Amino acid sequence: MRIEFRHLRTIKAIHDTGGLARAADLLNMTQSALSHQIKGIEDQAGVALFARRTKPLRLSAAGEKMLVAAESILPQMAALEADFAGLVSGKAGRMHIAIECHACFEWLFGVLEQFRKAWPDVDVDIRPGLAFDALPALRREDVDLVVSSDPADLVETDFTPLFDYEPVFVASAAHPLAQKAVIEAEDFRDQTLITYPVDRARLDVFSQLLIPAKVEPAAVRQVELTAVILLLVASNRGVAVLPDWVVSQIKYNADYVTRPLTKGGMTRRLFAATRAEDTQRPFVAHLIRLARQEAVRMQRT
Amino acid sequence: MRIEFRHLRTIKAIHDTGGLARAADLLNMTQSALSHQIKGIEDQAGVALFARRTKPLRLSAAGEKMLVAAESILPQMAALEADFAGLVSGKAGRMHIAIECHACFEWLFGVLEQFRKAWPDVDVDIRPGLAFDALPALRREDVDLVVSSDPADLVETDFTPLFDYEPVFVASAAHPLAQKAVIEAEDFRDQTLITYPVDRARLDVFSQLLIPAKVEPAAVRQVELTAVILLLVASNRGVAVLPDWVVSQIKYNADYVTRPLTKGGMTRRLFAATRAEDTQRPFVAHLIRLARQEAVRMQRT
DNA sequence: GAATTTAATGAATTTGTTTCACGAACGATA
DNA sequence: TATCGTTCGTGAAACAAATTCATTAAATTC
Numbered sequence: 001m002r003i004e005f006r007h008l009r010t011i012k013a014i015h016d017t018g019g020l021a022r023a024a025d026l027l028n029m030t031q032s033a034l035s036h037q038i039k040g041i042e043d044q045a046g047v048a049l050f051a052r053r054t055k056p057l058r059l060s061a062a063g064e065k066m067l068v069a070a071e072s073i074l075p076q077m078a079a080l081e082a083d084f085a086g087l088v089s090g091k092a093g094r095m096h097i098a099i100e101c102h103a104c105f106e107w108l109f110g111v112l113e114q115f116r117k118a119w120p121d122v123d124v125d126i127r128p129g130l131a132f133d134a135l136p137a138l139r140r141e142d143v144d145l146v147v148s149s150d151p152a153d154l155v156e157t158d159f160t161p162l163f164d165y166e167p168v169f170v171a172s173a174a175h176p177l178a179q180k181a182v183i184e185a186e187d188f189r190d191q192t193l194i195t196y197p198v199d200r201a202r203l204d205v206f207s208q209l210l211i212p213a214k215v216e217p218a219a220v221r222q223v224e225l226t227a228v229i230l231l232l233v234a235s236n237r238g239v240a241v242l243p244d245w246v247v248s249q250i251k252y253n254a255d256y257v258t259r260p261l262t263k264g265g266m267t268r269r270l271f272a273a274t275r276a277e278d279t280q281r282p283f284v285a286h287l288i289r290l291a292r293q294e295a296v297r298m299q300r301t
Numbered sequence: 302m303r304i305e306f307r308h309l310r311t312i313k314a315i316h317d318t319g320g321l322a323r324a325a326d327l328l329n330m331t332q333s334a335l336s337h338q339i340k341g342i343e344d345q346a347g348v349a350l351f352a353r354r355t356k357p358l359r360l361s362a363a364g365e366k367m368l369v370a371a372e373s374i375l376p377q378m379a380a381l382e383a384d385f386a387g388l389v390s391g392k393a394g395r396m397h398i399a400i401e402c403h404a405c406f407e408w409l410f411g412v413l414e415q416f417r418k419a420w421p422d423v424d425v426d427i428r429p430g431l432a433f434d435a436l437p438a439l440r441r442e443d444v445d446l447v448v449s450s451d452p453a454d455l456v457e458t459d460f461t462p463l464f465d466y467e468p469v470f471v472a473s474a475a476h477p478l479a480q481k482a483v484i485e486a487e488d489f490r491d492q493t494l495i496t497y498p499v500d501r502a503r504l505d506v507f508s509q510l511l512i513p514a515k516v517e518p519a520a521v522r523q524v525e526l527t528a529v530i531l532l533l534v535a536s537n538r539g540v541a542v543l544p545d546w547v548v549s550q551i552k553y554n555a556d557y558v559t560r561p562l563t564k565g566g567m568t569r570r571l572f573a574a575t576r577a578e579d580t581q582r583p584f585v586a587h588l589i590r591l592a593r594q595e596a597v598r599m600q601r602t
Numbered sequence: 603g604a605a606t607t608t609a610a611t612g613a614a615t616t617t618g619t620t621t622c623a624c625g626a627a628c629g630a631t632a
Numbered sequence: 633t634a635t636c637g638t639t640c641g642t643g644a645a646a647c648a649a650a651t652t653c654a655t656t657a658a659a660t661t662c
Contacts, residue, residue: 003306003382004306005304005305006305006650019607019608019609020608020609021607021608021609029650030653031608032609032651032653033652035610036610036611036650036651036652037650037651039610040649045385046385047385047388054441055607055608055658055660056607056608057608057609058442065384069378069380073374073378076370079370080367083366087348087362087363088348140352140354140355141355141359320638320640321640321641322638332639333621333622333642334619334620336641337619337620341619356629356639356640357638357639
């Protein structure tokens with residue numbers, strides 16, 4: 001017989017109530033059961049848990065040690081069970097997010113700020129490094145939500161539209177291409193293109209324009225921050241393609257122009273991908289709602 | 302089915318080995334048993350412990366929480382079992398001591414200093430406030446050793462002699478009684494007697510001399526520290542009765558004299574009282590041996 | 603010293619866990 | 633995509649264990 005939680009509970013109950021019978025009452029068991037239980041551990045461990053000289057049972061040295069362990073361990077178990085209860089009730093959970101859209105970080109932070117307040121017991125995280133293969137990671141339960149612009153027809157996976165955006169060409173006002181009203185794939189052939197440091201397949205310029213047209217820019221420079229990209233563009237060190245709302249968000253009116261890509265412009269839609277079983281869970285649905293609201297607010301600016 | 306240690310071990314094993322079959326191997330059980338076990342907890346808690354989409358089982362959010370709890374709780378249990386093993390092997394244990402003899406504190410500290418080094422896993426303590434009723438406390442396992450000068454004929458209790466001593470009368474050289482070669486009970490009638498602040502029954506002067514002779518001193522003043530008692534005696538603020546070795550230990554030769562109590566002097570013997578079942582335990586026997594050695598050393602000074 | 607409280611015991615019962623044997627689902631590989 | 637090996641889930645049976653019931657023994661209290 002190994003030591004089990006029941007034994008810890010028993011030790012504690014006997015100590016608290018100061019007697020087998022009362023402890024048995026507390027634990028909804030018979031006095032006999034506790035007596036057998038104690039005997040079991042004592043036999044197994046080879047130590048006396050109680051001083052039996054006196055009639056109301058009192059803890060021995062070994063018993064005291066066990067009590068100390070019990071008082072430390074039992075609350076931890078209670079906490080675990082409370083965690084589980086939170087998960088069951090839907091108040092707690094995990095919301096690990098992968099975003100394929102690199103420009104979306106800032107927008108997402110604002111959303112998560114609100115979300116955290118509403119769902120303090122949900123473990124929120126943005127998981128970097130999953131930019132590619134994010135949808136398999138979703139199925140694998142590595143993450144719980146993927147912000148993606150490429151809805152795939154996957155079973156058990158829901159794609160909820162978040163908002164539409166237009167990737168636009170950005171260049172310095174002094175740039176030759178600023179003269180054109182519309183930018184085409186061929187226009188990139190002699191340019192230095194500034195992008196986020198992610199896989200090309202995740203960049204609209206490449207996936208939607210340059211790869212289909214089989215055009216390779218003269219150079220590609222990768223820069224982490226949107227503000228820095230715009231700074232480089234303004235100083236004519238290259239051109240970029242960014243979502244319209246990203247460009248319009250920049251407050252200071254630097255010296256650059258925006259142009260549509262292809263005639264009529266390019267339209268893209270961002271989705272929240274979730275496991276079908278999760279989509280209706282309260283905090284998942286709430287996060288998506290918050291994300292759409294924030295998108296509306298963002299696009300109004 | 303409540304969560305038990307076995308479940309924590311299972312969660313940890315599955316996580317560590319990365320599979321049900323390998324975990325089963327580790328725990329010397331069948332893969333089936335683990336599957337049933339997990340199902341049991343999941344049914345009870347109402348949460349999925351594992352993501353079952355992927356084939357090698359992986360922990361879900363709830364499973365991660367349980368793993369965290371397991372990694373905290375299992376070592377605590379291991380420590381408890383190690384404690385028990387120590388108690389069984391006799392390397393560990395409890396040595397709570399009650400001393401009836403107030404003057405013995407200093408001597409005992411020296412003994413315990415050595416004892417602690419030899420038995421680092423024994424929980425050593427001196428329990429004050431048990432000066433009276435110390436022997437019942439020993440039987441009750443409140444304490445494990447009592448230093449006493451009144452061996453009683455108690456069943457299951459051993460009294461091992463530690464050393465003999467002589468309570469001697471101490472007074473200022475200028476005190477009238479310093480003229481007498483021998484001090485009798487009647488001599489105390491007009492004196493201020495300085496004693497330790499303990500029950501009279503625990504003081505040799507009273508139990509051996511004044512109470513039988515029905516003599517009450519003019520005043521009794523209680524002082525904690527031996528050095529202070531001697532200081533007061535030297536400055537003729539009263540007289541005292543102290544063990545011979547206590548007086549001889551005081552290095553500075555203050556202005557006091559010592560005289561035997563009654564013709565031929567009074568001889569007392571100090572004992573270590575222990576529960577008979579404990580007396581032969583290695584660390585108990587060792588403590589008594591150390592105490593006797595220390596007594597010899599002390600009386601040589 | 604009688605009454606009461608408290609703990610231990612043994613056998614029976616109930617409860618829970620593990621094994622056995624099998625099958626289904628998945629992933630890798632050709 | 634067919635096949636093979638691996639991994640996990642399931643139900644019935646076997647096994648193990650904890651708990652209860654009924655009773656006894658011992659200590660405490662009045």
